[in-house]
Amino acid sequence: MNDALRAGVSARLELHIAAKQYVAASGARHEVLREIVLSLGEGEVAAILGPSGCGKTTLLRIVAGLDTDFDGSVTLAGKGRSHPPKMGMVFQEPRLLPWRTVEQNLLLAAPGASAAAIDRLLADFGLSSHARHFPGELSLGLARRVALARAFAVEPDILLLDEPFASLDARLAGSLRHELAKLVSRNRATTLLVTHDVDDATELADRIFLLSQRPARIIGIVPIETPRSLRSPERLAAIGRDVIARGVGPER
Amino acid sequence: MLRLASLALFLVIWLVGTFALGERKLPGPPAVAATIVAEARSGALFANVGITLVRVVLAFVLAMAIGSALGLLMGRNRVADRLGDPWLVVLLNLPALVIIVLAYVWLGLTEVAAVAAVAVNKLPNTIVTVREGARALDRGLDEMGRVFAFSRWKKLRHIVLPQLAPYLAAAMRLGVSLIWKIVLVVELIGRPNGVGFEIGTAFQLFDMPRILAYSCTFVLIMLAIETLLVQPLERRASRWRLRTA
Numbered sequence: 001m002n003d004a005l006r007a008g009v010s011a012r013l014e015l016h017i018a019a020k021q022y023v024a025a026s027g028a029r030h031e032v033l034r035e036i037v038l039s040l041g042e043g044e045v046a047a048i049l050g051p052s053g054c055g056k057t058t059l060l061r062i063v064a065g066l067d068t069d070f071d072g073s074v075t076l077a078g079k080g081r082s083h084p085p086k087m088g089m090v091f092q093e094p095r096l097l098p099w100r101t102v103e104q105n106l107l108l109a110a111p112g113a114s115a116a117a118i119d120r121l122l123a124d125f126g127l128s129s130h131a132r133h134f135p136g137e138l139s140l141g142l143a144r145r146v147a148l149a150r151a152f153a154v155e156p157d158i159l160l161l162d163e164p165f166a167s168l169d170a171r172l173a174g175s176l177r178h179e180l181a182k183l184v185s186r187n188r189a190t191t192l193l194v195t196h197d198v199d200d201a202t203e204l205a206d207r208i209f210l211l212s213q214r215p216a217r218i219i220g221i222v223p224i225e226t227p228r229s230l231r232s233p234e235r236l237a238a239i240g241r242d243v244i245a246r247g248v249g250p251e252r
Numbered sequence: 253m254l255r256l257a258s259l260a261l262f263l264v265i266w267l268v269g270t271f272a273l274g275e276r277k278l279p280g281p282p283a284v285a286a287t288i289v290a291e292a293r294s295g296a297l298f299a300n301v302g303i304t305l306v307r308v309v310l311a312f313v314l315a316m317a318i319g320s321a322l323g324l325l326m327g328r329n330r331v332a333d334r335l336g337d338p339w340l341v342v343l344l345n346l347p348a349l350v351i352i353v354l355a356y357v358w359l360g361l362t363e364v365a366a367v368a369a370v371a372v373n374k375l376p377n378t379i380v381t382v383r384e385g386a387r388a389l390d391r392g393l394d395e396m397g398r399v400f401a402f403s404r405w406k407k408l409r410h411i412v413l414p415q416l417a418p419y420l421a422a423a424m425r426l427g428v429s430l431i432w433k434i435v436l437v438v439e440l441i442g443r444p445n446g447v448g449f450e451i452g453t454a455f456q457l458f459d460m461p462r463i464l465a466y467s468c469t470f471v472l473i474m475l476a477i478e479t480l481l482v483q484p485l486e487r488r489a490s491r492w493r494l495r496t497a
Contacts, residue, residue, distance in 0.1 A: 066395050089396075095395075136492065150400075
């Protein structure tokens with residue numbers, strides 16, 4: 001517990017969703033996800049890329065155990081350990097406790113973290129001067145950083161990210177994405193990122209899973225061989241073109 | 253400053269009232285103050301106010317504890333809400349006097365009956381207020397707590413209670429005022445001491461200075477509790493809000 005960024009042994013994730021439906025207020029049934037199978041190895045970072053409203057968040061909620069009403073199974077396997085793998089999650093909205101300071105928000109999620117580890121995380125996300133601020137005093141960009149720092153504070157075996165840069169301006173999203181890429185590489189947690197943004201996926205993922213419109217299915221898998229730190233802007237653009245060529249329009 | 257001016261205005265109105273109605277029906281502030289001093293010297297004031305305060309505190313704690321727990325349960329659980337709702341409607345509409353009389357009949361003219369009757373009178377009102385708060389709890393934060401494996405106690409203390417704080421404060425404020433009104437009635441009907449009993453006796457003797465002496469003392473104590481206890485607690489609970497404003 002002395003180093004927030006040295007994750008323990010990463011978990012492996014096996015996901016099989018045969019079907020996921022939801023019942024609307026009108027009583028009509030909608031199929032959201034169909035036949036989604038994916039398997040992530042140790043420390044692998046996967047991006048689920050698909051159009052807005054295709055069911056990405058639902059998929060992530062199923063993995064997080066927040067939605068159990070589906071046909072299929074989720075297996076989060078720690079490596080030879082009996083206790084359940086530790087999970088860190090970044091929701092679409094920051095979901096911080098407004099009545100606790102930034103520092104307390106981190107410590108509540110990660111009670112075992114040392115003060116030094118928390119300080120280092122805050123520094124990594126440029127939050128050192130905000131440790132004693134309440135979330136209501138922060139801009140959305142800063143609040144998202146706190147949410148990211150909180151997810152890393154638990155030294156997760158499995159890290160779930162739901163559009164962590166949504167509604168930030170392009171420049172801010174770009175710099176935060178860059179910081180996150182570095183941390184994800186250092187942390188070595190098995191990571192599942194859902195996004196509609198091709199840049200998020202190409203910069204962060206080892207493998208990109210492309211989802212269709214509703215009911216969402218996996219329509220393509222794009223592995224990225226180049227290590228994250230070596231991805232030049234040109235390389236990223238080329239991967240992005242490849243992804244789009246495979247038939248996903250991010251936003252259209 | 254404004255509060256003091258407002259208080260001064262009250263004293264002026266009192267004096268005008270004394271002038272209009274006469275000392276017999278409405279004794280002036282000096283006469284009432286003299287009675288307060290006399291009652292305090294004899295020790296009767298402290299004994300009566302003390303026992304009344306003990307009843308207020310016991311009934312308050314009981315009603316707040318049980319009411320908050322039931323309100324939270326009913327706000328979070330649909331089955332509990334459905335089951336509890338008719339009871340709540342009955343309790344809310346049952347006159348205080350009916351509850352008091354029934355408590356004395358069933359439990360005897362005892363301290364337990366007195367405190368229970370007051371607590372039951374306050375209970376539904378706490379339940380309704382806290383239930384409203386529990387219904388408005390943020391599901392997003394609840395899910396955050398689940399993902400980050402918060403224990404039950406941690407969820408209650410850091411996620412649920414801060415959201416309920418304004419509702420609890422409202423229930424407490426209404427609670428203190430309602431309870432002390434009902435405690436006096438309970439004392440008037442079936443207790444041999446306390447402010448309510450003294451005022452009842454004074455009424456039979458038409459001893460206006462004594463009625464007002466006890467009333468004023470109690471009002472002053474309640475004002476002190478409000479300013480020294482309830483308001484600082486409220487400020488503390490909402491300090492994260494003040495700083496964002």
